[in-house]
Amino acid sequence: MTDEEQNIVYWQQLRQGNKQALFDLYNNTYFHLVRFGLKITADDELVKDCVTQLFFQLWDKHARLNEVTQVRSYLFTSLRRMLLDKLEYYSKTDEAISRLSGEDVVEELPYEEIIIRVQQNEEQRKKLYEAIEQLTPKQKELIRLMFFEGLTYEQVAATTTQSIKTAYNTIYEAIKILRKVLK
Secondary structure, three states, rough: OOOHHHHHHHHHHHOOOHHHHHHHHHHHHHHHHHHHHHHHHHOOHHHHHHHHHHHHHHHHHHHHOOOOHHHHHHHHHHHHHHHHHHHHHHHHHHHHHHHHOOOOOOOOOHHHHHHHHHHHHHHHHHHHHHHHOOOOOHHHHHHHHHHHHOOHHHHHHHHHHHHHHHHHHHHHHHHHHHHHHOO
């Protein structure tokens, strides 16, 4: 059974009030939703909050949900709308605050602050590079395909002639190593 077929089963069970199906759907799509959300905004906390809020809303409306044949697409669209609404709201709030305080919307950063931010970005890039160097060649390849080329697990498996489960496990282990090294 493919991930999408499993998502459809979870969706149907969710509509019937099965809370475990909600958790299973969450676990099966969370990573993909976060990755998708980060393409819209680099604010990872906002993305994670919106993904969680999306699932709370699904539970609140589970009895009124329609039958869906493309669950991941439905979730992506819902997350996109939620993120764009939040970003628009924050933008309008920032504009209102700056108008009330008499400040300009665009604030020029002091030169020292710009240097500090550039150095922090460079340090993060260096740490990530060093962490990736600790992976095996196969893990590096799968991480590159998944995160830098944006392929799904199915596409990664097809590209590398591995099973989906093997690709998933290899990527999972690589992420564990990266998290450990980057802490």
